[in-house]
Amino acid sequence: MSDIKLGVSLFSFSTDYVKGILSLEDCIRSAAEMGAEGFELVGTTMLRSYPYATDKVLGEIKSMTDAYGVDFVSYGANTDRGLRSDRDLTEEEMLQSTIIDLKTANKLGCKMMRAQYLLSPSAIGKLAPYAEAYGVKVGVEIHNPEYPTSPKMQEYLEVIEKSGSEYIGFVPDFGCFATRPNKIYWDQALENGAPLELLELAAKLRYDGVPRQEAAKRLKDAGANGPVMGAFNGMYGFVQFSHEPDFEGLKKIMPHVIYFHGKFHYIDENLEEASIPYGDILPIIQESNFNGYIMSEYEASDDALGMTKRHLQMQRNILGN
Amino acid sequence: MAVSLKMPFVDAVVDDSLKQTYVNGEKIGYEFQIRLSNYRGHYLSCIEELSFTVDGNKIDATNFTFTLNDKEFTVSQLPNLISEFWRVTDAATIKVYTPGGVEPGEHHISLTLMLRIPYMPIPGNAEGLNYALLDACGSKTLTVKE
Numbered sequence: 001m002s003d004i005k006l007g008v009s010l011f012s013f014s015t016d017y018v019k020g021i022l023s024l025e026d027c028i029r030s031a032a033e034m035g036a037e038g039f040e041l042v043g044t045t046m047l048r049s050y051p052y053a054t055d056k057v058l059g060e061i062k063s064m065t066d067a068y069g070v071d072f073v074s075y076g077a078n079t080d081r082g083l084r085s086d087r088d089l090t091e092e093e094m095l096q097s098t099i100i101d102l103k104t105a106n107k108l109g110c111k112m113m114r115a116q117y118l119l120s121p122s123a124i125g126k127l128a129p130y131a132e133a134y135g136v137k138v139g140v141e142i143h144n145p146e147y148p149t150s151p152k153m154q155e156y157l158e159v160i161e162k163s164g165s166e167y168i169g170f171v172p173d174f175g176c177f178a179t180r181p182n183k184i185y186w187d188q189a190l191e192n193g194a195p196l197e198l199l200e201l202a203a204k205l206r207y208d209g210v211p212r213q214e215a216a217k218r219l220k221d222a223g224a225n226g227p228v229m230g231a232f233n234g235m236y237g238f239v240q241f242s243h244e245p246d247f248e249g250l251k252k253i254m255p256h257v258i259y260f261h262g263k264f265h266y267i268d269e270n271l272e273e274a275s276i277p278y279g280d281i282l283p284i285i286q287e288s289n290f291n292g293y294i295m296s297e298y299e300a301s302d303d304a305l306g307m308t309k310r311h312l313q314m315q316r317n318i319l320g321n
Numbered sequence: 322m323a324v325s326l327k328m329p330f331v332d333a334v335v336d337d338s339l340k341q342t343y344v345n346g347e348k349i350g351y352e353f354q355i356r357l358s359n360y361r362g363h364y365l366s367c368i369e370e371l372s373f374t375v376d377g378n379k380i381d382a383t384n385f386t387f388t389l390n391d392k393e394f395t396v397s398q399l400p401n402l403i404s405e406f407w408r409v410t411d412a413a414t415i416k417v418y419t420p421g422g423v424e425p426g427e428h429h430i431s432l433t434l435m436l437r438i439p440y441m442p443i444p445g446n447a448e449g450l451n452y453a454l455l456d457a458c459g460s461k462t463l464t465v466k467e
Contacts, residue, residue, distance in 0.1 A: 014360040018330045018409050044361040050406055078361070082439030082452045085366050085400035116440055301330075 003291040006315055007031075007073060009040040009261065012298035012308045017046060024048075028064045034309050038073035040114070040295045043104065045076075051100055053107040061108065073293060074259060075105035075136075079116035095123045098138075099130050106134040112258050112293075113138045114171045117152065124168050125159040131167035139171035139258030145240045147176045148249030160256050169256035173297070174276050175238075175263035177245035181206075183266045183274035184300045185234045194227035202228060206235045207243060241275060250284055259293040260285070264311050265300045271314040282318045324443050325435070325454040328359045333432050333459025335412050340466040341422040348422030350384075351465060354412040355432055358457050362409040363436055365389070365402035369454065370435040373415070376428055380417055388414040423465055431460035 008031040016022040022030070024046055031039045043050045049057045065072050077098065081089050089097075098119060105113045113136050115124065124140060131138045140156050142148060153170070160168050181203050189199055201222060205215040219232060235241070266274040285294070296311045298304055338354035357363065371387065373380060382396040389407055393416070407413065417423075434457040441453040 011360075015330055018358075018360060020331075020410070042361065044363075044406075045409060048408065050362065050408065078440055080364070080367075080439035082437050082442070083364055083366060083403055085369075085437070118440060118442075 002286050002288055004285060004319060005037045005293045006035070006312055007038040007040065007259075007293045007295045008034065008036040008308060008312070009042070009074075009076070009295040009297040010046055011040070011042045011076065012296060013304050014042075014045055015301040016304055024061075025064050028061075028070065029068050030305055030308075032068035032070035034305075034312055036070060036296070036312070038071040038293060038295075040074040040076055040297075041072065041108075042076035042078075043101070044078050047104075051097075051104060053104045058107060072109055074112040074114060074295065075101070075108055075110040076114045077101035077105070077116075079118040081118040091120050091123050094119050095126055098123070098127055102127075102130055102134045102136050102138070105136045111136060114261075115140050117141065117143070117146065121155040121159040124156060125163055128163045128165040128168045132165065137167050137169065137258045139169050141261065142170055142172040142176055143261075144173065144175040144178060144238055145236075147246040148172060148253045149246055153249075153253075157253060157256065169258040170253055171258055171261055172250065172253070173261040173263045174278070174281055175261075175299070177247070177250070177277060177281055178239065178241040178275045179243065179245060179277050180241055180275035181231070182234060182239040182241075185231050185239060189227040189231040192227035192230075193225060194231060195223075195225075198222060198224050198228045199231055202232045202235055203241075205232075206241065209242075212236045239275075245277065245280075247280065247284055250281075251288070254285075254288045254290060257290060257292070259295060261297045262294045262311065262315065263297050263299060264307070265298070267307055267310040267314055271310055271317060273311075273314065278314060278318055282315060286319060325456045326438070327456045330360070331356045331358045332461060333358055333434060333457055334430050334461035334463070336461070337463070337466075338412070339423075339428065339430070339463035342416060347420075349420055350416065350418045351423045352414050352416045353430060353463060354414050355434065356412050357407050357409055357434075357436075358459070359409055359436075359455055362407050362411075363439070363455075365394070365399050365405045365407055367437045367439050368399050368434070369437050370433055371396060371399065373430060373432045375417075375423070375430055384418045386416045388416060425465060425467060427462050427464050429460065429462045431458075433458050 010027045013022050013027045115138050264273050296308050298308050335354035341348050342350045387394045436455040438453045438455050443451050
């Protein structure tokens with residue numbers, strides 16, 4: 001029997017935060033007002049004392065969570081492998097930085113942390129005892145174009161299963177189950193002069209699984225301009241889609257899911273996401289033994305508060321509560 | 322092929338930030354502020370290029386500095402600053418040395434600011450230092466405060 005809690009990643013409000021329209025307090029208050037039980041905060045965006053949690057910052061955040069009655073439950077850590085200008089960070093160096101992130105998450109009171117896939121499977125394995133010691137469960141984000149049973153994620157699964165630890169696992173991002181082209185990029189491309197029939201051709205090539213280079217050539221031969229190729233790069237990059245999302249893979253990794261990123265780009269007035277099949281995804285989670293959070297994560301800019309409110313309501317409708 | 326992204330959330334050159342700098346009562350140069358237009362902050366070592374022109378003239382790296390987190394850095398130090406974080410809401414100050422300051426009135430500042438996106442290796446080029454770039458360039462005409 002599942003027990004699903006709905007939370008909001010404050011990442012959803014990043015654009016308004018960067019522009020100075022919303023303060024951190026506005027973000028936390030808004031999440032609470034929308035009915036989120038908990039929230040996630042990405043350190044590189046909203047933690048003033050990044051990568052640390054100073055006593056001052058901790059006190060400020062605590063006064064906000066107390067006042068608005070919402071829990072700070074997950075810390076979004078980044079894996080910046082390309083930090084140095086002369087070489088990539090080694091696996092050991094990335095592991096060490098992630099241990100600092102664990103300390104920060106622990107001090108902030110978070111029980112969960114997101115890690116990114118540049119932290120290798122073997123580093124995740126080595127992280128497990130530290131995660132247990134700090135009491136923070138670490139999930140590797142499964143972000144489009146990866147999916148639960150993609151070869152890379154299967155390597156993590158092997159390490160996670162072998163470790164026997166409940167403190168390392170996955171944070172699947174629903175974007176990896178997309179069944180349609182990203183509406184925001186599609187509309188932008190149209191606005192910038194992409195002919196509709198060429199965008200449709202690009203989408204068809206993606207659905208048909210035509211290899212990238214060949215697909216690019218066919219598009220160019222058909223007269224594709226820059227905006228078409230920009231949208232095409234997304235379709236073969238971080239916003240891929242298919243007719244057969246990896247739901248079986250999701251079921252397979254479910255015992256190791258720490259929490260979910262409820263990714264969305266556009267929710268219409270009928271409470272439907274434009275490209276991600278929530279009506280198929282949420283029942284799978286509901287029918288599992290999953291006990292934890294889905295964090296709404298808006299990855300666009302316009303009307304973030306309104307869109308996130310819609311996203312939560314859409315999920316409540318599908319979950320039947 | 323270089324891949325670059327642009328996140329035009331805020332202006333790279335901050336409004337109303339241009340002012341003369343005085344030392345011992347004399348104009349010694351001028352300063353203005355810049356922002357990192359992105360959804361997250363970055364360590365300064367990720368800056369791949371920082372340069373600018375004022376009214377079309379390029380300023381030599383010896384004659385300007387980058388001030389952030391209460392520290393004033395030279396341009397040549399930037400690639401080594403792997404623990405100095407530029408928060409996405411903070412403005413950095415560019416201080417330019419030019420005795421006599423800048424002429425009163427309007428000046429056009431054009432900033433070139435390119436950053437390595439350290440978590441985004443370019444697909445198909447997974448090995449080595451080959452990351453997508455953040456194009457955080459921008460330009461603006463500012464009126465100098467005396």
